[in-house]
Every structure is written in structure tokens, then in C-alpha cells.
Amino acid sequence: MLEQTAEVIKTASDGIWVQAVEPSNCGTCGGKGCGSRRIAELFQRKPRHFLVDCDLSLSPGDRIVVGIARGNVLRSALRVYGLPLGLMLAGALLAQSVRPGDGPAVIGMLLGGVAGGLAARGARSVRPVVLRREDISVFHMKKG
Template identity: 75%
Template sequence: MLEQTAEVIHTASDGIWVQAVEPSGCGTCGGQGCASRRIAELFQRKHRNFMVECDLALAPGDRVVIGIANGSVLRSAVRVYGLPLALMLSGALLAQAMQPGDGAALLGMLLGGVVGWSVARGGRAARPVVLRRDNGIPFQVVMKGQS
């Protein structure tokens, strides 16, 4: 299960809206921020809110841990990108076999792409769920010989 900490933005009758919380870092740099984190912040897009199914009574500002099943991200990517691409190539090859020429291949590719896009849109995507409340207590690393 892939997990991410999120903050509740607002509640609705069919779930809650959450926003992912960025981790504060590993702490090795003494809170100054490492170079890779600073570079990542340059390309950071604005935060997005997501609807998540939830059975807990939560209020805006609460922190929760949300999760999505292992493999669901890969399956969704294959459905959304791989299926239309495969159908585009298949359509182009089939049209080329039936009628040699670039025009037929282009038409077959476009037709395969439209069919692949419509089939990919019809599937149901895996939705994240709230696993538990985030209690906000960070874990403590204990070095060998220390208690």
C-alpha cells in the first residue's frame, strides 16, 4: 500500500477533500534544506486537492494518512497511456496491411487512437482511501549504544 500524509481541506457528504503534505526532509542538513530539495521547489506546481473516501469524522485541518493499493498506479498508467498507444499502432498496421500507403496508415492510427482513448476513459480508476489519522508524533531514530 502506498501511503501519503494529507491535510483535510474540507468535508463533503461523499468523502473529504485533502491536500498532500510535503515531508519536512531527513534532517541531515540541519534544517537548512539540501540542494536537491531546493531544486525540486523551483519546479513545484501549485497544490492540488483530491476527493478521498472516508468513514471517519474529520474536520478541516486534521491530518490523515491516505493510501492506494500497490500496482494500481501502474495499472492506471498502462490503461491511460499504453492502451491508446497500442491501439494507435495496431490501427496503423492494420490499415497499412489493407491499403498500402501513408494516408491509410494515418487514418488507421487516428481511428485506433480515438477507440483507445474512449476505452481508456471508460475504465474505473482506483481511488485512495483514508487509512488512519496522523497522530503527528514523529518516530525517533535510536543509534546503536544509545537509549
Template identity: 40%
Template structure:
């Protein structure tokens, strides 16, 4: 699990709006830490708020720890970055085989557009995967 501290600012049914205190996992100073928190502060200094599951019924003002499954980040990145990149290359390859350089350009555009449509359709009607949903641990 990946944990990050935050403060509950509001409630929304079974969810809580949590203002995160850090922009990364907070393990920057530990051995093997990537330093992502420092980079996050550089590009985003404003506090960030997220809507997360609230199974413990925390109330506004509570300091909480928000957790998410470690594989959730990898799955999301593969879906949002890997699929469009793969579709771009497949479209460019097929377009190149059919109509040369112009076909490669049009095929790449069609591949990107089709991956966008596929992701939009796949994520629209789907209930969120509980493994990918951040939640308040404590």
C-alpha cells in the same frame, strides 16, 4: 501501500477534500527513492487537493495519511497509456497493410480515437474499483 501526508480542508459526504503536502510518495531521501517529489515541486508549486474516501470520519484541520494500493498506479498507467499506444500501433499496421502510408496515418488516428471511446465508455458506467480509490489511513 503508498502513503502521503495531507491536511483535511473540507468534507463531502463519505469523502474528504485533502490538501497534499508532498507531490510524491515522500521517499526521496530513502535508499531506492526516485526523487519524484523534487521533480513534482519543480513543475507544480501550488498545493494540490484531492477528494478521497474518509472511513475514519476525519474532520477539517486534521493531519492525515492518504494511502492507495501500490498496483493502482500501474493499472491506471496501463489503461491510460498502454491501451492507446497499442491501438495506435494496431491501427497503423492495419491501415498500412490496406492503403500504404496514408492508410497507416488514418489507421493510427482511428486506433487512437477508438481507444479514447473505449476508455470513456468503460469508465463512465463503472463504479470505482475500491482497490484504486485513495483513502485516509489515519
């Protein structure tokens, strides 16, 4: 199970909206700040919010731990990237076999890509779930 600390942003009828909380310092970079985090901040200006399933009674500002099964991440990646790519190749090959030439292959590839994109978008995605509340006392013990 992959876990991430998050903060509750708002509650909804079908779950809660959360924002990932970055750890303050993991020690790997010597306290100078994570280089990969800085690169990510260049491309993403505002924090992203995610809808997660929740059985707990939570309010905005609560810190929680959300999780998702490892296999679900791989299946989602294959659905989002693999399905459109596979249908693009299949469309190009099918069009090429019906009518040889680059033009029909490109049209078949585009049609396969659109079909793959629609199929990937229409599938139900697995949402992360709230595993537990974050223990605040752990943060106080580490600092002092």
C-alpha cells in the same frame, strides 16, 4: 501499500478532498531542500487536490495518511498510457493492411489513439483511501 500524509481540504458526500503534505525535511539532501521537489514546483504552480474514500469523521485541516495498493498504481498507468498506445499501433497496422501507405496508417493511428483515450477515460479508476489520522505527537517529539 503506498502511503502519503495529506491534509483534509473539504468534505464531500462521496469522500473527502485532500492535499498532499510534503515532509519538512527527510535528511537526504542535508536540509537544503529536495532538488526534485524544486523541479516539480517549476512545472506545478498550485497544489493539487485529490478525492479519496473515507470512513472516518474528519474536518478541514485534519492531517491523515492516505494509501493505495501498489498494484493499482501499475494498473492505472497501463490503462492511461498503455491502452491508448496499443490501440494507436493496432489502428495503424490495421489501416496499413487494408490500404498500404503512410496516410491511411496515420489516420488509423489517430483513430486508434482517440478510441484508446476514450476507453481509458471511461474506465473506473481506483481512489486512494484514508488509512488513519496522522499522529501529531510524533512531530512534536521529533522537533524537540
